[in-house]
Amino acid sequence: MSRLLAALLTCVAAAALATGAAFGIVAALDAAPEQQNVPLVTFPDPPAQGSSSTPDPGAG
Incomplete structure (x- = not known):
């Protein structure tokens, strides 16, 4: 019976x-400050899709 009690404890x-x-x-994660959501790499905006001098390769 003592082994059963030891197993239960x-x-x-x-x-x-x-x-x-x-x-x-959970308490440690809640205590940590939130990280800023800043991307490490940024790319320039592509030029506006309007009139261009090159033909569209899909329009053929």
């Missing part, structure tokens, strides 16, 4: 440890 302790770790991770 081990399971309860493991569940409590896992729950505490989960709450700790």
Whole structure:
């Protein structure tokens, strides 16, 4: 019976440890400041699609 009690206490302790770790991770993520959403690479805007001197390759 003592082995069963030890197994039960081990399971309860493991569940409590896992729950505490989960709450700790969530608390740590909430405490961290949000990162700015700034792109590392930017590309120039393409020229406006209007009248051009080159023919459209798909119009043939």
